[in-house]
Amino acid sequence: DYTKAKEWFLKAARQNHAYAQFEMGELHYFGNGVFKDSVKAREWFIKAAEQGHGSAQCKVGYIYRRGHGVPQDYAKAKEWFLKAATTKHPAAQYALGDLYFYGHGVPEDNAEAKEWYIKAAGHRHVGAEYSLGVLYHQGLGVQKDYDEAKNWFIKAARQGLSLAQHSLGLLYQNGHGVPLDYSKAMGWFVKAADDEYASSQYETGDLYYYGQGVPKNYLKAKEWYLKAAKQGKAAAQYSLGILYRQGQGVPKDLQQAKTWYRKAAVQGHNHAALLAFLAILEE
Known part of the structure; x- marks a missing residue:
């Protein structure tokens, strides 16, 4: 009952409870029990953030990074992410890594991105684990290392990240850092495909079309191509x-x-x- 929740959170928030202020921000941010209002959400998040609430600090960073209710400002986003990162907030550490990876408000720096991703991955942040896999796979800010890429992709894939499962499928499909193995490629593609990941649905279709790791089957190829095609692949x-x-x-x-x-x-x-x-x- 979001209406009841709002009533209790508001009472506590007015008494300066940071957690309640953060939750008020969440209600306004997502429009739960109240009209969606990114300006009010930011006001509540800032109240909590100024009391050192890590998740609120991170949320303010997101708001400035995306320009929700405020002009987009990567410098302010970085400032708030840094505040949250000092509390060892993994999402903020990951967000800082992304700022350096994409060069948003800071010079593009893959080595610095890696350092922040490592911190977040230490808390099992799935996005950071996947991003480390990408850095090692592409040799960005690190020596190219398919085996290390595979290890990070596996960590993220085991947490159910479709993108990581797809990336593992590609490693086995192409024999990058692992023996070429179409059956294992199929196994990873199907995991992501079952989660509606279009690129994996397409690759699964291709394996059936060419009979790689499975008997050639045009009907199954068509079924998988159709799933991906309906998503615009x-x-x-x-x-x-x-x-x-x-x-x-x-x-x-x-x-x-x-x-x-x-x-x-x-x-x-x-x-x-x-x-x-x-x-x-x-x-």
């Missing part, structure tokens, strides 16, 4: 066009093929645009 839309053009796993249907080519072409898939044009010439 251009490569999957193009692949569906191929299936309908060739009559693989579906009845041959040039109109359906053209429809899927066009969907992919609209998103900038060049080969799909070419095939859509050729399909028109065939009419």
Whole structure:
């Protein structure tokens, strides 16, 4: 009951209880029991933040980083994230890492980003674990190390992060730092695909299409391509066009093929645009 919660939090917040002030900020930020109001949310978060409430300090940082109810200001975001980070707040440590990784309000510095990600990952922050995997995979601010990348991706994947599960699938699919293993790639792709991660749905479809790690199965390929295509994955839309053009796993249907080519072409898939044009010439 958000209305009751608001009543009690407001009483405590007016008595300067930082936790209650933070919760009042949350109610206004998400519009729970009150109208969504990022300005009021910020006012309550700042009251709590000024009393050293780490989560409130971090939230104020988010507000300035995203420009919610205030002009976007990366310098102020960094200032608040630093305050929260001194309380060992993992989300703030991760956010600082992101500021340095993307060069938002600070010079881009992957080595500094890594230091903040390490701090957050020490608290098992899943985003930081994944980001460390990316740094090691790409050799950004660190020596490229696929094995270390794999170790960080596994930590994040075990916490259910689809992006990390997909990245592990790619490592096994390409043999980066691990023996090439399509079956293991499929296992990781399916975990992310079942969580509606479009890129993994597409890759699962590809493994069925080419018979890599599983028996070739055009019908299953179509099912996975369709899931990804419905989420706007251009490569999957193009692949569906191929299936309908060739009559693989579906009845041959040039109109359906053209429809899927066009969907992919609209998103900038060049080969799909070419095939859509050729399909028109065939009419």
